[in-house]
Amino acid sequence: MSTAENLVLGDKIEEDRWETISEVVRQKAKKVLGVTSGRRKEDKETWWWNEEVQESISKKKRAKMKWDRQMDEESKQEYKEMQSTAKKEVAKAKDRAYEKLYEKLDSREGEKDLYRLARQRDRAGRDVQHVKMIKDVDGNILTSTSEMSNCSSLLGHDRTPLSIDTRASSTAWYRDEFKSTSR
Known part of the structure; x- marks a missing residue:
């Protein structure tokens, strides 16, 4: 075997070792850290959240992480139940919060808030036309x-x-x- 062949063979062995090591590291990281859903996080409106909603959402997240780790049918069912419960809690809390908001906006003081909210939405929807400085x-x-x-x-x-x-x-x-x- 020539020196050139040894170098090529040595490079091939090193490359195989590197592939094996990197694959093991990826598998261990996936097992220890878990995998995200891949979707980007959206800015969510949370002004109406309360303690029940917060607790329900955290239970759902824990169930999701458990399902991601174990990948069995039991943890999947638990996650689906928590997801359903969380949806119901969110809908109830949102309904109560909007009910209070509408009652407040129907009052005399709420009228001022209504105009303030309209101005805020208008400003938030505007594009920056030019920069002043x-x-x-x-x-x-x-x-x-x-x-x-x-x-x-x-x-x-x-x-x-x-x-x-x-x-x-x-x-x-x-x-x-x-x-x-x-x-």
Whole structure:
């Protein structure tokens, strides 16, 4: 056998060892850590959750982990029962929470909350049209409208206002027609 053949054979043996080791590590990790469902987590509305719902959900999760580990029919049935119970608990809690919310919104104080909720939903649904930000005299970045309106650095040295470019591509300041129109 030539030296080249030994090198190729040695590489093959090393590759086989690596494959075997990596497969054993994967199997052990799967057994110890378990396997996720593969779906990404969604942001869930939980303002209506209570202790019963929390407990029911945690029982369901424990049953799911047990089923993932054991993979037998008994643990599958237990998980399915917990899943059904959790669904019922969630539906009841949600129903009670929305009932209270609707009662509150029907009152005089609730009317204000209704408009507040509508404004929040409207703002949350808007796309960002442009980014507003300026720097004050000290170089600090100001992003809120109230900070910008309170900032004296928006006025030039001769007390004329500076316009601010609010396009996302630029944050430069420009002294423009304000100078001629402000007098």
